Structure formats: C-alpha cells, structure tokens
Amino acid sequence: xxxxxxxxxxxxxxxxxxxxxxxxxxxxxxxxxxxxxxxxxxxxxxxxxxxxxxxxxxxxxxxxxxxxxxxxxxxxxxxxxxxxxxxxxxxxxxxxxxxxxxxxxxxxxxxxxxx
Amino acid sequence: xxxxxxxxxxxxxxxxxxxxxxxxxxxxxxxxxxxxxxxxxxxxxxxxxxxxxxxxxxxxxxxxxxxxxxxxxxxxxxxxxxxxxxxxxxxxxxxxxxxxxxxxxxxxxxxxx
Numbered sequence: 001x002x003x004x005x006x007x008x009x010x011x012x013x014x015x016x017x018x019x020x021x022x023x024x025x026x027x028x029x030x031x032x033x034x035x036x037x038x039x040x041x042x043x044x045x046x047x048x049x050x051x052x053x054x055x056x057x058x059x060x061x062x063x064x065x066x067x068x069x070x071x072x073x074x075x076x077x078x079x080x081x082x083x084x085x086x087x088x089x090x091x092x093x094x095x096x097x098x099x100x101x102x103x104x105x106x107x108x109x110x111x112x113x114x115x
Numbered sequence: 116x117x118x119x120x121x122x123x124x125x126x127x128x129x130x131x132x133x134x135x136x137x138x139x140x141x142x143x144x145x146x147x148x149x150x151x152x153x154x155x156x157x158x159x160x161x162x163x164x165x166x167x168x169x170x171x172x173x174x175x176x177x178x179x180x181x182x183x184x185x186x187x188x189x190x191x192x193x194x195x196x197x198x199x200x201x202x203x204x205x206x207x208x209x210x211x212x213x214x215x216x217x218x219x220x221x222x223x224x225x226x227x228x
Binding site for chain 1: 218220
C-alpha cells in the first residue's frame with residue numbers, strides 16, 4: 001500500500017532561518033506528490049505539487065523536488081517568516097484510475113517561527 | 116465565492132450514538148471527499164462521492180456511511196460511535212472525480228464521550 005513518512009516534529013526556527021522538512025514515501029504505482037499547509041483554524045491548502053520524477057514544485061518561496069531514486073519529496077524554504085508558522089503535510093496519490101481525492105497523508109510537521 | 120463549508124464546527128456525542136456531519140462544496144465543484152484527522156495525525160481518506168454515488172472508499176468500517184445530494188452537498192454519517200471516532204472530520208471538494216486541486220473545509224471537531 002501507500003504510505004508517507006515525515007520528519008519528527010515540531011520544528012522551531014527563528015525568522016529568516018533555512019527550513020527543511022523531510023518526507024519519504026512508499027507507493028504502489030507511480031505517485032504524484034504534494035505538500036499541504038494547515039494554518040490555525042483553517043482548512044488544508046495545497047502549497048505545491050510535482051507529478052513526475054525530477055519535477056520541482058514551488059510556491060510562496062517553498063520548493064520541493066520529486067526524487068524517485070530516494071523516494072523523497074523534502075520541503076525547503078530559504079528564509080522563513082513568522083507567517084509561515086503552520087502544520088505542513090506531505091501527501092501522495094497514485095494515479096492510473098485513482099482520483100486525486102484519495103490522498104495518503106503523512107503525520108504532519110508543526111512549524112513555529114519566532115521573530 | 117464561498118469555499119468549502121462544513122457544519123457544525125464542533126459536536127459532542129456519547130458512545131453508541133449516531134452523528135451526521137454536513138459539507139457544502141466550493142461553488143462549481145461536484146465531487147466531495149471525506150477525511151478523518153485524529154489528533155496529531157495526518158488526514159485519512161474515508162470515501163469520495165461523485166454523481167451521488169460512493170466512488171472510492173478507504174479502510175473504514177460500514178459504520179461510516181455517506182450521501183451526496185443533487186446540489187452536490189454531502190453528509191457523513193457515523194453509527195454506533197466509539198471513543199476512537201473522536202477526531203476532526205474534513206471535507207474536500209474538487210471539480211470532477213479526477214480533479215487535481217482539492218479545496219478543504221475547516222472541519223468538524225467531533226468529541227465522543
């Protein structure tokens with residue numbers, strides 16, 4: 001079956017620090033990979049995605065590269081802001097007849113950024 | 116343009132009771148997926164509704180059932196509640212069964228005592 005493993009959290013950083021949140025996956029088939037973000041009191045929002053090996057997804061200064069050889073999709077940002085404080089979820093879906101509604105999520109990583 | 120709305124926002128029930136949660140998809144969306152998010156965990160897929168039929172289902176018992184109405188809104192029903200059903204229940208909508216972009220609601224927090 002499909003599974004996603006994220007680095008243990010929570011992560012606490014100072015503003016302007018470099019961020020890495022590790023994500024590795026196991027999938028039957030050829031997955032599309034996603035990062036979702038959940039701000040306090042809000043629903044999950046798609047942050048970025050990548051649909052094939054070596055693709056780089058990017059949005060709002062965040063980046064993640066689809067690494068098939070290491071089955072990884074690590075999230076990075078060069079300089080975090082206080083407003084980036086949220087819970088980050090790595091997720092995948094295996095296509096080929098499976099809808100994008102059936103995502104498999106990691107356990108989430110809580111990020112707190114201090115001024 | 117309203118996003119995905121869920122009701123109620125919070126709910127407290129007793130073991131053995133039944134509960135109904137409601138979801139209105141984003142305007143223009145016709146597909147609804149439901150997820151259960153236990154405290155400190157990632158969301159787990161329950162099922163998806165499209166054209167008023169359950170199209171896919173995750174590893175949840177038959178106590179979890181749903182419905183989709185002609186206006187694309189959806190209900191999640193849970194019978195014979197267990198303590199372990201306490202969680203945040205999320206609804207996500209998309210355009211078409213294979214729509215790539217999901218929009219999530221803020222969820223219903225269910226507490227079972």
